[in-house]
Amino acid sequence: MTQQTQQLQAQLWNIANTLRGKMDADDFRDYILGFIFYKYLSKKMELYANEILEPDQLKFRDLEGHPQEAEYIEAVRDAALDKLGYFLLPSELFSELARRGNSGGKHQFILGDLTRVLTHIEQSTMGSESEEDFGNLFEDLDLTSSKLGKSENDKNELIVKVLSHLEEIDFDIANSESDMLGDAYEYLIGQFASGAGKKAGEFYTPQQVSNVLAQLVTLGKDKLKSVYDPTCGSGSLLLRVAKQVKQVGGFYGQEMNPTTYNLCRMNMIMHDVHYKKFDIKNENTLEKPQHVDMRFEAIVANPPFSAKWSASPLFMSDDRFAVYGKLAPGSKADFAFVQHMVHQLADNGTMACVLPHGVLFRGAAEGHIRKYLIEDRNYLDAVIGLPANIFYGTSIPTCILVLKKNRSEAKNILFIDASQHFEKVKTQNVLRDGDITKVIDVYKAYSSGAFDDAEVDKYSYVAPLAEVAENDYNLNIPRYVDTFEEEEPVDLQQVSQDLKQLEKEIRKTDNTIQQFCDELGIDTPF
Structure with a gap:
């Protein structure tokens, strides 16, 4: 395991520990792993879109507002559904949601937008070969759950913090030779399993x-x-x-x-x-x-x-x-x-x-x-x-x-x-x-x-x-496998001598106690 992988694992586990607050570890697992997965899908989408747009000297983020936006988006969507199995708009990328949540120097409300994005990822696969593989993937990320906070603002505050912290981490997804994020993801699953008690055997x-x-x-x-x-x-x-x-x-x-x-x-x-x-x-x-x-x-x-x-x-x-x-x-x-x-x-x-x-x-x-x-x-x-x-x-x-x-x-x-x-x-x-x-x-x-x-x-x-x-x-x-270990033979002569020595020491101790009792004018305890 590389030092870079270990560092990523430590960063992700630190986020999981510091941000979940009083939430049960099992519940927070679903959120943190789900958001890591969302960032992964976003980055893969952007990298692939940039690759196929390169001959036109365009970046995926440049398509919105482009005179031929509709045509380009449609072409990227078709290619992405075949290659990746899903599609995201430039405005739906993880980094965009994280930026929107932190715009203006304070946390902005993004729960509604985030819910729509996660739903759209699943809906983008409908009618395609990957529909079953991506269907209901985010159903455990309930952004309306009271587990995230009492009020809508509390929930939004926590989610924005998680997205912001994850946005700061480089997942090194562009490196096709590295499975660093995959290994880190599985490390997180294992860490959650170690604290999940009897439930852990169900998934790890x-x-x-x-x-x-x-x-x-x-x-x-x-x-x-x-x-x-x-x-x-x-x-x-x-x-x-x-x-x-x-x-x-x-x-x-x-x-x-x-x-x-x-x-x-x-x-x-x-x-x-x-x-x-x-x-x-x-x-x-x-x-x-x-x-x-x-x-x-x-x-x-x-x-x-x-x-x-x-x-x-x-x-x-x-x-x-x-x-x-x-x-x-x-x-x-x-x-x-x-x-x-x-x-x-x-x-x-x-x-x-x-x-x-x-x-x-x-x-x-x-x-x-x-x-x-x-x-x-x-x-x-x-x-x-x-x-x-x-x-x-x-x-x-x-x-x-x-x-x-x-x-x-x-x-x-x-x-x-x-x-x-x-x-x-x-x-x-x-x-x-x-x-x-x-x-x-x-x-x-x-x-x-x-x-x-x-x-x-x-x-x-x-x-x-x-x-x-x-x-x-x-x-x-x-x-079939004899694991019996023979005990060392007991030297009975030595045991006898040890007992004799012990008896001498007991008598000596008894005499000392007798002397103390006589000086104090009390009966001996034996």
Whole structure:
């Protein structure tokens, strides 16, 4: 990470902290991230418009009042909708609103104008290919909310301050080689997540966990045809996969929470993922899957742990679940997500998902599904135990399951116990770079067939499928990785001598107390 990126992150976080006042962090998150996104769209619009107007020696801001204003605006609009997916007028640019709010040496009322601009950004895409990708993106920026202030002037005052502070920061958007703003944006999402308690798991996976999942599914590849996350949250996992390869053909995801769905689309665009290259849907993945007929080369996920779902008997005729003969219980949808992902995994693909430890050993329907995946399909490639307390909002220990469909020759499963390899940072446990590298190096060795290198004492073990079957398909990691540490032998002779010495010291102390009591003419306490 460059010093410039770190500086930008610090500036944005400082604005978020100093301006939100008494507003709840979750609420202010939506405003600050929304306004950063608005500035990004404005700057991209202006840069692109200036580029296509350059042959005419014009700037985008010069078009208003130009004799051929209507013709130029129409031409820029058509080009922008195809290239960028949206359109803004020169008067609707972020910098114009910020300037208007501070004109005349005092804050001017701009809430009405700002509301119209944000609405127009969404409306500009109607009837175009990008309509679904930009629709309702700003619905969480309620500029009439009392959370912004008691009076309209109070609300306006806060908004103008936010716009003014953001206007002073250089986002370096013109630099096509830099993803500085995208990284800073994701940093802010992570910072808000760290203080969001139980809600955080709904929209953010810690970067170190995302890093592990991304490396697992991209091992040996520098290009991916597609990557999919059925519970994509803010999109951090999808974007992390993109950092591991040179090219990703398409990003696909589904998110049930509307606010988080908007955040994901913003995050994609802020990382310069073209609107034609991502397809994010807002629906319940298990109940209403939106990409069910597609197959993906890489799948990553951090589903909500042990979530409830309908488990309706009707799903027994659903292709995702029918072949198993059992549904995951309604009280724990963990394996329902696994079944869904396996269904969507391409034959040459790899999936890696984070799940609670219970999936490794719970019985009944879950035990049946687990056995089917291993015995009948031979899809399970690796089980990786993670430390407790590394996810926001829950302290439970978790694991990563890695599954592949092209394991026909493989007759074993890799087990890694990384649960004791972490650093405690404040109240959270964190995987260090070395902890991540160790996991990936062992998995690489295993994938290449170098089992001797893949087996590390007290850390990892390559279990034959026959051994897993002997354990009745119970995947509890201590059954396979022996982490028992022998205690040093106790020297009983030394213990005896220590006790004798202690007894002498006790007698000496008792005698001293006896002398003091005699001098004072009182009874001894013993």
